[in-house]
Amino acid sequence: MTAALEIDDLWVEAGDPDDPLVLVRGVSLTVAAASVVGLVGESGSGKTVTCMASLGLAGRGVRITGGSVRAQGIELVGADERTLMRVRGGVVGTVFQDPLSSLNPLQRIGDQIAEAVMLHHGGRRRSHHARVVELLAKVGVPAPEQRARAYPHELSGGLRQRVAIAMALANDPALLVADEPTTALDVTVQAQVLDVIRSATRDEARSALIVTHDLGLVAEVADRVAVMYAGQIVEEGPVASVFQDPQHPYTRGLLASRPVLAAGRRRLGAMVGRPPLPGSWPAGCAFAPRCPVATGACGEAPPIRTSDQGWSRCWHPGSGETTATSRAEEGAA
Amino acid sequence: MRRRGIDLRLWVPLGVLVLTIVACFVGPMLLGPEAGQQALGERLAPPAWLPGAIDGRPLGTDAFGRDMLTRTLEGGQVSLQVGFGAATGAVLVGMVLGLVAGYWGGWCDRVIMAGADIWLAFPFLVIALAAVAVVGSDIPVLIVLLTLGGWVLPTRVTRTIALRVRSEDYVVAAAGAGASDLYLVRRHVLPQVLPANLVVWSFTVGALVVIEGALSFLGLGVKPPTASWGNIIADGTPYLQTAWWIVAWPALMIVVTVICANALGNALRGRWNAGADVIDKEVVP
Known part of the structure; x- marks a missing residue:
């Protein structure tokens, strides 16, 4: 192997x-x-x-x-x-040290995760919404549907790092x-x-x-x-x-x-x-x-x-x- | 900074600018073509509140008997088109060059920044004089020329911000997710340089309206009888002691436009604190 x-x-x-x-x-x-x-x-x-x-x-x-x-x-x-x-x-998925600075402050977290999916699977950001919610749920973000629309500053440090991990896992x-x-x-x-x-x-x-x-x-x-x-x-x-x-x-x-x-x-x-x-x-x-x-x-x-x-x-x-x-x-x- | 209610420092200059633009482009149509015609019997009539004024000529007439209100507004069409057009061009050029220089760095950066330094070392009006002598001076030429006069500031501001943003963790993180350079620039760097460039754009409008006025005053702008604030002032200069109003109205318009453009830039800079330090550093008095 x-x-x-x-x-x-x-x-x-x-x-x-x-x-x-x-x-x-x-x-x-x-x-x-x-x-x-x-x-x-x-x-x-x-x-x-x-x-x-x-x-x-x-x-x-x-x-x-x-x-x-x-x-x-x-x-x-x-x-x-x-x-x-x-x-x-x-x-290879990558997770960085500081979850605040590794997320773009100007973009909703759902869009950023969708971006990671989109870069490898094509399509539009919006078409990957189901996958985004699935990923957020997988890393233990409560109420993933709502949280996908949040900006990084609206989340706690722990949640932000979960989001960063979800981004890293986006393409399995x-x-x-x-x-x-x-x-x-x-x-x-x-x-x-x-x-x-x-x-x-x-x-x-x-x-x-x-x-x-x-x-x-x-x-x-x-x-x-x-x-x-x-x-x-x-x-x-x-x-x-x-x-x-x-x-x-x-x-x-x-x-x-x-x-x-x-x-x-x-x-x-x-x-x-x-x-x-x-x-x-x-x-x-x-x-x-x-x-x-x-x-x-x-x-x-x-x-x-x-x-x-x-x-x-x-x-x-x-x-x-x-x-x-x-x-x-x-x-x- | 953000108070309850309307931010007057932002909306007053913006309102005056919009009003100026609307007046210049709509006003002459309402006044009719007759007002802009030469009428030698009505030469050098004073504004309405002075003795000897002529009905329907509220701001007086010039040496050819043309209505000063109409002339000033028509002149504004040229000055504003050139000022706003060239400022927009300068900021677009500056953003492209600044992103290339700041994001890719290396020899691109050195060539662009050396070009900017060399460009600033040339006396711009002399270059403009030569260019106008060769290719003439209609509005598109003036816009291109003044774009060349204003590209350095937005280039520097954009480069400085791009340089900072490109090594931000979230840009590296997006690269780690498989994003290409072009995608990173478009999606993660460009949005960060936009606010500062809107501020620069506003200041540049003010600066370029003055330069356009200077060019026209020197006879390098649009050719008469097409009016521009600069050439109206030039035409009126010989009559300054007897008919001050010919010079006063276009000069007043230049002053108002430039003050409002600068005030708008200041208000925007205060509102979006991001990039303010860069702009302050790059705007060398």
């Missing part, structure tokens, strides 16, 4: 071609049919750029300089505009790409939107690539997780095994800095330093300057270690008990 999305050694850069700013360094990632992959990492790690560049939506000045991206077997890197237009919305795409779909929402609403995404993927055997920095979201909806740092994927594997036995020290740090209710009152773990910005990524292992287990070997690019289910990019995989946690405990004492 064809994978929904196959990113193979993708390189992305921006700015002056003679002095480029490298944003993504050889990312390879596969979203298998009917599976959900979470792509996590801090701001500036290149996770959004990876998704947007794959679909040719990264904007002017952002170039793919190498690699290949196939959606349902269709090559997207170097593809002509016609192919990209057919894939966007048709094969095989793959849903969601860029931080819950980040801009209240916590209570996040759970509801998560349910919508879950039913759109699990219940309909649809694949999804979900970009987020919310590890809880990944644990709830994703089958596999890829951790990105400084333009590279540093660890990839099934959610259960990565969360229980993280191989890369960065993954361990991320997991340790997550609040856990059951742990009672304790200081949250925190990683030292800040994530490096594009253009100032250290040579060798980019995480080495912040890494609690770094050694001299980390000045060299780390090897890729594959386990039976995933892989990581580290000189010292799996070593050292969750150091960030222990350091945090020392701080609390």
Whole structure:
């Protein structure tokens, strides 16, 4: 079966071609049919750029300089505009972070969903009204007939994100790409939107690539997780095994800095330093300057270690008990 | 901004402009063709309230005995056609160029904006003089000429807004739904540049009515006996000390039209706050 999305050694850069700013360094990632992959990492790690560049939506000045991206077997890197237009919305539905700004404030939401249908099925906006109401009902918008006539500002953030998801699902795409779909929402609403995404993927055997920095979201909806740092994927594997036995020290740090209710009152773990910005990524292992287990070997690019289910990019995989946690405990004492 | 009732700042100038247009195009028909004929026995008659006035010539007559009311209204037909026509042309040209420059960017943008800068560096009246000398000066020529005189402002305003809108999330989202560039421009960018361009259009009408007046005053406008506000003023200048009314009425009409066009532009800008910052930045005094 064809994978929904196959990113193979993708390189992305921006700015002056003679002095480029490298944003993504050889990312390879596969979203298998009917599976959900979470792509996590801090701001500036290149996770959004990876998704947007794959679909040719990264904007002017952002170039793919190498690699290949196939959606349902269709090559997207170097593809002509016609192919990209057919894939966007048709094969791949996209949901953006901020549901207010991703809807046109001047258009009724029904018209915007109808537009997404119309772009792939032709006809007039009005002739797709039944489909619009069906989509709104599917993503759990109450009174869809009436709501179709509302403008974005008349809806709450949660409803707006449901509308954005309805737009993405308009043409029954095989793959849903969601860029931080819950980040801009209240916590209570996040759970509801998560349910919508879950039913759109699990219940309909649809694949999804979900970009987020919310590890809880990944644990709830994703089958596999890829951790990105400084333009590279540093660890990839099934959610259960990565969360229980993280191989890369960065993954361990991320997991340790997550609040856990059951742990009672304790200081949250925190990683030292800040994530490096594009253009100032250290040579060798980019995480080495912040890494609690770094050694001299980390000045060299780390090897890729594959386990039976995933892989990581580290000189010292799996070593050292969750150091960030222990350091945090020392701080609390 | 939006108060209960009628917004006078918008409706007064709009009303006066509409009234002016209707008067100029309908008025001469009501007054009859006789009033515009030369009548040497009735030369330089003063307006109705001054001694020596002639019945049926409320605003006086000119040096050929023609009724000033009729002449002023007929002159308005030319000035308003050229002013409104050229402003409309300038805004249409400017929107197309501005959308191309702002949305597609790259070399299109550089060529168009460099063209705009170079164009502004030329003294427009000199170019107009040369053009009129070569191709003559009927109304269509004047409209094209003044379109060239006014395209830079709407181009810049449109470009600036398009540049901002094209990277809005909802445009990227529509692209992500499979929309083509042309569709995105038409459906998502164009509606955002329209209000600002209506404001620019209004200001441009005012500016171009003045320029048309200047051209006609210099003898570069429509040829007499066809009247235009500018050439009536030119004809009346030698009589300024004895028959001030020949110059006064068309001059007054130019002033009223320009003030109303600018006031309308201001009111529209206040009403649709969107784009106001762009317009303020681009209208260099």
